[in-house]
Amino acid sequence: MVHGYKGVKFQNWARTYGCCPEMYFQPTSVEEVREVLALARQQNKRVKVVGGGHSPSDIACTDGFMIHMGKMNRVLQVDTEKKQVTVEAGILLADLHPQLGKHSLALSNLGAVSDVTAGGVIGSGTHNTGIKHGILATQVVALTLLTADGTILECSESSNADVFQAARVHLGCLGVVLTVTLQCVSQFHLQEISFPSTLEEVLNNLDSHLKKSEYFRFLWFPHSENVSVIYQDHTNKPPSSSANWFWDYAIGFYLLEFLLWISSFLPGLVGWINRFFFWLLFTRKKESSDLSHKIFTYECRFKQHVQDWAIPREKTKEALLELKAMLEAHPKMVAHFPVEVRFTRGDDILLSPCFQRDSCYMNIIMYRPYGKDVPRLDYWLTYETIMKKVGGRPHWAKAHNCTRKDFEKMYPAFSKFCAIREKLDPTGMFLNAYLEKVFY
Numbered sequence: 001m002v003h004g005y006k007g008v009k010f011q012n013w014a015r016t017y018g019c020c021p022e023m024y025f026q027p028t029s030v031e032e033v034r035e036v037l038a039l040a041r042q043q044n045k046r047v048k049v050v051g052g053g054h055s056p057s058d059i060a061c062t063d064g065f066m067i068h069m070g071k072m073n074r075v076l077q078v079d080t081e082k083k084q085v086t087v088e089a090g091i092l093l094a095d096l097h098p099q100l101g102k103h104s105l106a107l108s109n110l111g112a113v114s115d116v117t118a119g120g121v122i123g124s125g126t127h128n129t130g131i132k133h134g135i136l137a138t139q140v141v142a143l144t145l146l147t148a149d150g151t152i153l154e155c156s157e158s159s160n161a162d163v164f165q166a167a168r169v170h171l172g173c174l175g176v177v178l179t180v181t182l183q184c185v186s187q188f189h190l191q192e193i194s195f196p197s198t199l200e201e202v203l204n205n206l207d208s209h210l211k212k213s214e215y216f217r218f219l220w221f222p223h224s225e226n227v228s229v230i231y232q233d234h235t236n237k238p239p240s241s242s243a244n245w246f247w248d249y250a251i252g253f254y255l256l257e258f259l260l261w262i263s264s265f266l267p268g269l270v271g272w273i274n275r276f277f278f279w280l281l282f283t284r285k286k287e288s289s290d291l292s293h294k295i296f297t298y299e300c301r302f303k304q305h306v307q308d309w310a311i312p313r314e315k316t317k318e319a320l321l322e323l324k325a326m327l328e329a330h331p332k333m334v335a336h337f338p339v340e341v342r343f344t345r346g347d348d349i350l351l352s353p354c355f356q357r358d359s360c361y362m363n364i365i366m367y368r369p370y371g372k373d374v375p376r377l378d379y380w381l382t383y384e385t386i387m388k389k390v391g392g393r394p395h396w397a398k399a400h401n402c403t404r405k406d407f408e409k410m411y412p413a414f415s416k417f418c419a420i421r422e423k424l425d426p427t428g429m430f431l432n433a434y435l436e437k438v439f440y
Contacts, residue, residue: 001035002025002027002032002033002035002036003025004023004024004025004036004039004065005023005024005025006022006023006024007020008020008021008024008066010024010050010053010060010061010066011053012053012054012055012056012057012058012060013052013053013054013056013115013300016056016057016303016305016399017056017057017058017060017061018061019058019061019062019063019066020063021048021062021063021064021065021066022045022063022064022065023045023064023065023066024065024066024068025065025066025067025068026067026068026070026071027067027069027071027072028071028072029072030146030152030178033067033072033146033176033178034146034150036065036067037146037148037150037176037429038150039065040064040065040429041148041149041429045064045065045429046062046063046064046065046428046429046430046431046432047062047064047065047066047067047176047429047430048060048061048062048064048065048066048067048172048430048432049066049067049069049119049172049176049177049430050066050067050068050069050120051068051069051070051089051090051116051117051119051120051121051123052092052113052115052116052117052120054113054115054116054120054397055120055124055397055398056304056305056306056397056398056399057396057397057398057399057400057434058432058433058434059124059171059172059396059397059432059434059435060172061432061433061434062432064432067176068090069088069089069090069117069119070090070117071090072088072089072090072091072178073087073088073090073091073092073095073117074087074088074091075087075091075096075099076088076179078099078100078103078105080103080105083105083183083184083185083186084141084181084182084183084184085099085100085105085181085182085184086142086179086180086181086182087118087179087180087181087182088118088178088179089117089118089119089120089143089176089177089178089179089180090117090118090119091117091118092114092115092116092117093107093110093114093115093116093117093118093121093293094114094115094297096118097114097291097293100184100187101187101291104186104187105184105185105186105187106184106185106186106187106188106291106292106293107136107139107182107184107185107292107293108133108139108183108184108185109128109130109133109134109136109139109215109296110128110136110292110293110296110297111126111127111128111136111296111297112128112296112297112298112300113297113300114293114297118180118182119177119180121136121137122136122137122140122143122168122169122170122177122180123169123170123171123172123177123396124169124171124395124396124397125137125169125351125352125353125395125396125397126397127310127342127344127353127354127361127395128215128296128342128344129215129216129217129342129343129344129361130214130215130216130343130344130345131210131216131313131343131344131345131358132214132345133214133215133344133345134344134345134346134347134352134354135169135344135347135349135352135353135354137168137169137347137349137352138168138345138347138349139182139183139184140168140180140181140182140183141156141157141181141182141183142154142155142156142164142180142181143155143156143164143167143168143177143178143179143180143181144177144178144179145163145167145170145174145175145176145177145178145424146175146176146177146178147174147175147424147425148175148424148425148426148427148429148430152178153175155167156181162416162420163420163424165348165349165350166349166350166351166416166417166420166421168349168352169349169350169351169352169396171351171396171435171438172430172435173421173425173430173431173435173439174420174421174424174425174430175424175425175430187291187292188234188291188292189234189235189236189237189239189289189290189291189292190215190232190233190234190235190289190290190291190292190295190296191232191233191234191235191237191287191288191289191295192230192231192232192286192287192288192289192295193230193231193285193286193287194228194229194230194231194282194285194286195228195229195285195286196226196227196228196229196278196282196283196284196285197218197227197228197229198225198226198227199220199225199226199227199320199321199324200225201227202218202227202229203316203317203320203321204317206316206317209229210343212231213231213232213233214232214233214234215231215232215233215296216229216230216231216232216343217230217340217341217342217343218230218340218341219282219337219338219339219340219341220320220324220337220338220339220341221274221275221277221278221282221337221338221339222271222274222323222324222327222335222336222337222339223270223271223274223275223327223334223335224271224274224275224278226274226275226278226282228278228282228338232295232296235289237289238289239289239290239291239294240287240288240289240290241288241290242286242287242288243288247281251280251281252277252281253301253302256273256277257302257367257369257370258369259273260273260336260367260369260374261369261370261372263334264369264372264374267332267334267375268331270334270335270336271334273337274335274336274337277337278337302367302368302369303367303368303371304365304366304367304368305365305366305368305373305376305399306363306364306365306398306399307363307364307365307380307383307384307394307395307398307399307400308361308362308363308364308394308395308398309353309361309362309383309384309387309392309393309394309395309400310344310353310354310359310360310361310392310393310394310395311359311360311361311362311387311390311391311392311393312357312358312359312360312390312391313343313357313358313359313360315360315390315391316341316360316362318390319360319362319386319387319390319392320339320341320362322386323339323362323382323383323386326382326386327379327382330378330382332378333378333379333382334375334379335364335366335379336365336366336367336374338365339362339363339364340361340362340363341360341361341362341363342360342361342363343358343359343360343361344358344359344360344361345358346358346359350411350413350414350416350417350420351396351411351413351414351417353393353394353395353396355393355411355412355413356412361395362383362387362392364379364383366379380399384400384401388406391410392410393410393411402437402438403437403438404437404438404439404440407438418439421439
């Protein structure tokens with residue numbers, strides 16, 4: 001019999017949202033998950049499944065039942081011939097990497113954080129960069145889904161194909177993802193090279209940058225022309241690192257946090273801070289190499305508010321220049337560095353922000369020095385307006401103000417997803433406040 005806990009408070013990693021579910025469950029088996037759903041049906045409760053809690057939005061919050069999948073975290077099968085791995089949905093990617101390493105396998109692409117679960121990372125449309133690579137959910141070749149009425153659906157291209165097309169970015173609203181089968185590649189090393197450039201140079205030569213490096217991205221420092229270009233590519237070089245505790249922590253974290261805190265009283269300092277840190281940390285070329293997952297992931301040291309929209313790739317230049325012009329026209333509107341720009345291949349997943357188009361993701365942040373909130377709403381609104389104008393779609397896990405009307409315009413297959421959701425969950429067991437804005 002599965003045991004539920006009362007009085008557990010859930011908070012996301014960024015501490016931007018929290019909730020107190022009525023009951024909190026940590027099932028260890030499919031049977032126990034089934035019991036929770038049966039109890040929810042009986043008591044007419046809503047259910048929210050949560051993984052690593054890294055989403056900086058309220059997508060995981062509920063006042064009903066919460067299922068934390070952390071104890072369903074085993075590797076179930078490794079097929080070295082097909083290079084595929086089947087895992088329970090609650091496994092953290094950080095725990096999966098060494099297990100894959102034992103079989104000389106790796107995932108071909110990863111987001112910045114590995115303290116996220118296999119089920120959650122696909123559900124929210126997590127992505128990285130590389131115009132030949134899709135969002136992480138495109139690596140999924142099969143999954144099993146437990147629906148509201150207790151049915152288990154095996155989903156892949158060849159069985160329950162329409163549910164599979166929806167469930168790879170499931171938003172937690174189709175059922176409980178129990179297992180995920182991922183397509184892997186042979187283990188590989190990456191070399192990362194970062195070097196300074198200007199916004200004009202990068203935007204005028206985007207195509208050549210995209211051709212030059214498999215995992216190309218760049219960081220723009222608002223209130224300046226400064227850009228740091230980052231290339232990541234396959235290498236045979238032995239592991240080496242240009243990381244340095246003094247520069248990365250003493251300066252890049254503690255001094256930065258202190259200066260950002262001061263700038264919350266003197267906003268005019270932000271432009272200077274952005275330029276100063278570029279000069280301090282980003283003006284020399286840096287190289288490092290290591291196993292792929294160690295280069296892909298990096299530490300998100302700061303609590304932060306984040307927005308991240310996917311726009312058609314060909315709109316990159318127009319959107320960034322407009323954002324720059326808006327900041328120049330409104331000197332009181334401040335923007336922390338960096339604006340991170342990444343590129344992703346189009347796919348056919350119904351609610352993927354890259355549905356049917358190669359995309360550019362433009363990630364903006366406002367840090368919260370010592371947990372303090374910094375005014376950001378003018379900047380947020382300006383950014384969202386530009387993103388909407390160029391046909392953008394927001395990252396599902398990040399903050400945004402969109403409603404069903406917006407999503408119907410943004411997603412050609414939105415109504416198809418809704419029909420699948422209503423069929424699998426007719427009573428709305430898996431909805432919450434965030435999802436009601438999406439679907440109603």
